[in-house]
Amino acid sequence: MYVKKGYNGNGREEGHGEAYDYKESLMDTKLKSPDFLELFELNLPAVDTDRIEKATTEILEAVGEDPQREGLLKTPQRVARAYDELLSGYRTDPQALINDAVFNVDYDDMVIVRDIEFYSLCEHHMLPFIGHAHVAYVSNGKVIGLSKIPRIVDMFARRLQVQERMTHQIAEFLNAVLEPKGVAVVLDGVHMCSMMRGVKKNESKMTTSAMLGSFREDPRTRAEFMNHIGRSNSNHLL
Template sequence: MTLPLRQPSVHLYAGNQTAEELLAEQELAEQQGAESTQESTLLALQQSYATLISGVGEDLTRPGLVDTPIRAAKALSFLTKGYAQTLEDVTNGAIFPSNNHEMVMVKGIEFFSMCEHHLLPFMGHTHVAYLPEGKVLGLSKMARIVDMYARRLQIQENLTQEIAQAVMDATGARGVAVVMDAQHMCMMMRGVQKQDSSTRSVAMIGQFTTDNQARNEFLRALPASRF
């Protein structure tokens, strides 16, 4: 009778290293790889800004402009750092069981973003509400969700919808409503040059689209636009 061959067991160890040491090495390698990518991106942005400054006829050796390309590159990296974040990153497990079924609302979340059409800023305030379904989200996490999506190249209409969908995905809520009030530099500094203009955008998901009572409760709770 031929016995089946036993497969050799696989050990996730190298030499005398423990699993914890191997994991630490892997995390270090990933961190170094991310830092290398970040440095390459920063260098590319710096070179691009140097080209732009030269393109408008300025002298890059002028004292006031010598360090401008790297400063601008770092600024743009910060303003677009949302690309490197995920919903899991920003919520960080802060989702808790709850028997509350009434509307939860966070008002007046300040934000700034960059218009994807002209690369000019728009900024304002966001108001977020949801109807819990057995879970609630840490209050600060709603602000972090707003920041993550705002710190990308955006248009306000899409940004509003993305925030609403992210809160829905994170909480499994019965409904989510988001209102954003913003001023756009692309309307104020160029083009029509309307310095007092502002834009309100609305996104509603789930029960807020069908339940007039919930919808009206949210709309009545909104503060007046600050613009």
């Protein structure tokens, strides 16, 4: 059995090359497969920046602004560039993201990464919602480099989203890549569409969770995770 204790390095060791490469190619095949890319909406075409520029000029005129005034002259271009970046999650190459950072191990401890900042856009208003993600899994023989988990969160944040779907996509992606005993994802978000428009300001913070495998089935596993992220193991999160 291949053993990798640390999260750094390329995961290769003398004498284990053949078995490891075999496993690695299975992973690459999965990450490249059309079904996988479609399931996680990773194969959308490039952003049409010309159309966004034209549409932005339209919006400026529609709200009574003058797109030719100095401060707005380059706004359509800036908006197009911003959307290209803010919606880049649809065009992320999962193989480049993972980049061989999945390692085989012989332990099954819980791995927790908490307080990962995220910035997303709600699909109802195209306004930001921002917050923190807390991600955990119990290994079933594979671990992923810790720095990859915030990048996976980014991949699903940089889209038009609802917080519930983003939570589940992060969990399902880790489940598909690591095939672990369980995955848990909790997201805390504040939604600008609620805050800026001045409705229900005190209810604007939202918590969503996705629990798979051992986190769903075993209350102790779930409680251990909830304790680590400073929550009581209350049912309204499930």
